[in-house]
Amino acid sequence: MITLNHYLILAAMLFCIGLFGVLTSKSALRVVICVELVLNAVNINLAAFSVYVAPREAVGVNFVIFLMVVAAAEVGLALALLITLNRTSDISAIDRITRMKG
Amino acid sequence: MSSDVVMFYTYALVAVAGALGLVLASRLIHAVMSLFATLFAIAALYLLLGSEFLAAMQLFVYGGAITVLVLFVLILTRPAPEGADRTRKGTMWTAGGVCALFFGVLAITLGRADFRVAAGQSHDAASLASILFSRYVLPFEIAGLVLTIALIGAIVLAREDDVLDTPSDLPEGARVPGTMTLGEAAAAAATYVKEEAAEGLAPDAAPSPGSVPAEAGGAE
């Protein structure tokens, strides 16, 4: 019997792997797709809660759809930024971008 | 062992393996392919949850649009030098430790957690739509707006004839932040004054006459 907890633990695992990727990748592109993985983990949580806790109302699933919209917008913008960055400067590694220094 | 359990573990295994591949693969193209596997497995999990609509959306949006987009970017940008995508060992271990600790805590907590699970028939696409277009119709419209704005933003950012003359990032130490030479400051101030004047804007907090160097004030 697969319970809600199974889905949640799987989502937690994906989340942590994604987080690890965000923290350790030097390539900006990989950071972006790791963020996508993190968002997917959240989506699994939402869908699982929606199905198990409130099956009659598809509220959580609605949130998944909104999250997908936000993720699509985010990925589009991030990739545009990457292209710009790649064109105007020689940077491909994210840890070389240190202009945000106080 | 029911088929549900088998299917869940299969999909979960694919998802986790894909995620690990995404993080650990040394070439970016392999990472994107692993991502695709993960996204596909997650779509299958949505099916297992009984939400066909979500599964379809996952395939369209993630498996289709986003993966293709990432691939395009991979093609358009210059490849990073071999082995450049490895961060320092210390960071690796710290991040690994932190993430493992986090997962440990979450797994223990979630393993013990007891949720009030309700029984009932799963919802279908129709019930989802009835909520989306009634209760959440305003967020739905706003989400459309967000997408449009993101689209415009992406176009503006990635446009070839870039009006913004971004200075190339100098190597570390070449320029200490906050140390402008007087000439640079004057030039920056002059640019600022010109642009503001060209737009016909007079910012409220305009510097008093003494604060702008003479050549900047006289540039206009």
Place this chain on the structure above:
Amino acid sequence: MELAAYSWVLPLLPLAAFAVVLATGRKLPRQVAPALGITTVGLVFLASLYLASFTASGQEFQASTEWLKFGAVTIDFGILVDPLTATMLVVVAFVSLLVQVYSLGYMAEDDRFRWYYGAISLFTAAMLGVVLSNGWLLMYMCWEVMGLASYLLIGFWYADDKAPPAAMKAFLVTRFGDVGFGLALVIMFLTVGSFTFETVFHSVETHAWAGPTLIACALLLFMGAMGKSAQFPLHVWLPDAMAGPTPGSALIHAATMVAAGVYLVARSFPLFEASPVTLTVVGTVGTITAVMGALIALAMNDIKKVLAYSTISQLGLMFLALGTGSWVAAMFHLMTHAFFKALLFLGAGSVIHATHTQDLHEMGGLWRKMPWTTATWVLGALSLAGIPPLAGFWSKDEILLSALRSGQTAFLVAGLFTAALTAFYMGRATLLAFFVAPGPQSKSAHAHESPWVMTAPLVVLAGLAVTVGLVGSPLMGYAFAGFLGEHEAAEPSLILAGVAVGIATAAIALAWSSYLKGFFEPDGYFRSPVVTKLLSRKFWMDEIYHHGVIRPVIWVSEGLRRTDNAVVDGVVRAVGWVGLRISAVLAVFDRKGVDGAVDSLGNSVTEAGEVRRIHTGNVQTYLMCFVVAVVLLVVVFAR
């Protein structure tokens, strides 16, 4: 319905003026900003006069409304109109009104005329909020807004190289005190569960709340008061704050905002009264500050700095009075001081306006050129020196009397010593600026009397500096004390008054004989190198901060940086980052005034730059710090 029920409108009027200035910017016609400011504060002044008569008839008004609700705990906020509030309202609104009228002349040439009025209105609104609130929470919030307005006005001439560091220093040093205020609120909430005066006082009176937490809470509240009222050792910001426009200094850094600390202690007096320890601390800090401020004022050659240290010293006297248990004497001195010190500051502004210098040695002989300014200044100075029957005499006498009655001889002696020093340095400043024959570097040749919008407020304030003391004098049967609810009239001590007046007169005579007649060498005390060093370096307070606080923090963070590079990369950076923040905060403590030591400033900035390397600019490092913190929180709170 009682008219007083609408007194919550009062802070909103100047706030509205501020909002209009903020929203319209340069589109606002130039003369509308002062018109808005003066009209609103004029209305507030009329209303506060009404409220004073309302409370004088023995009525009080309190109203509160529910603000936040967390489970069983409700937080209210509301207003309280009682005699203490009414006194502060009248003082604040009146001084603000006069300062705004005066600024019509003083700031007329300034490019950011409108914004100046906006900032003054914001300050007035915040200060009214502080005195009207019926609990510490709302007071704290307005208190912080007041600090913001003070910051805006100190840094008003931001293109000047002294103003921005001075503003930052003032903001951070007072904020350091406010940390204490905030912690006091936490203690109060944990023990009593309420922020309103009524509830808290009730639990103090019934001894439901007593012991160490009460003492700690009172001392932490006092820490907030020390920061705002520039008490030793948090006084270092006030002299630098003189970089702002002089009328702003008169309002905020002389008459009202700096007195808010005194008001805070007077308002919270039941908390302080509950234990002799806290009162002794208050009195001791006040005494040290009073004497030290007066001593440093002897050595200042900048007319505004003399007044700034004088303000520090007089505020010290008020805390001395609070320490002897007489909050009425403190409030009385607060009121008279607000009038004569605002007068002196506006007079100094008039002089600066005419001569374009702040150096006393570049003035001299101004009494021929500026008769009105001279006459009003002399009245203010005599009042500050404590010459009867001017206002300062009565209130200072009250303070000395309370020190005498409390039996704490040290306080009394320190009070008398301060009075002597005060008379001497005011005599020195007055003579040097107005009466001594102009020296070779004097800039008073082309001086001229200021326009009437500037002299009229001076005359009004001079009138008050002469007369306002009577309301608290035995001649009118201690009407002021009675108004505040203290009906037991103290036995006036003629001997004490005689001694005080004698000392003050002697000090003035000494100043007269050395600066004007040359019987003694002018500034003769500077011949001793020890005295010169001690006074002109202001007891090395800035150096103490530099070596005692800033350097160690820099060393610590430097060490952290080395450890960080050698051992674990990343996690330790979080700590280093905190160290950097602290050192950046403290680096500002270090800024010096005019008196040289610019090199120490340079050094500290360079060193701060070294530590800055920890602040890598790498987003992933920041993210790592963030994730570590979140995971730690989850680990702590996960069950």
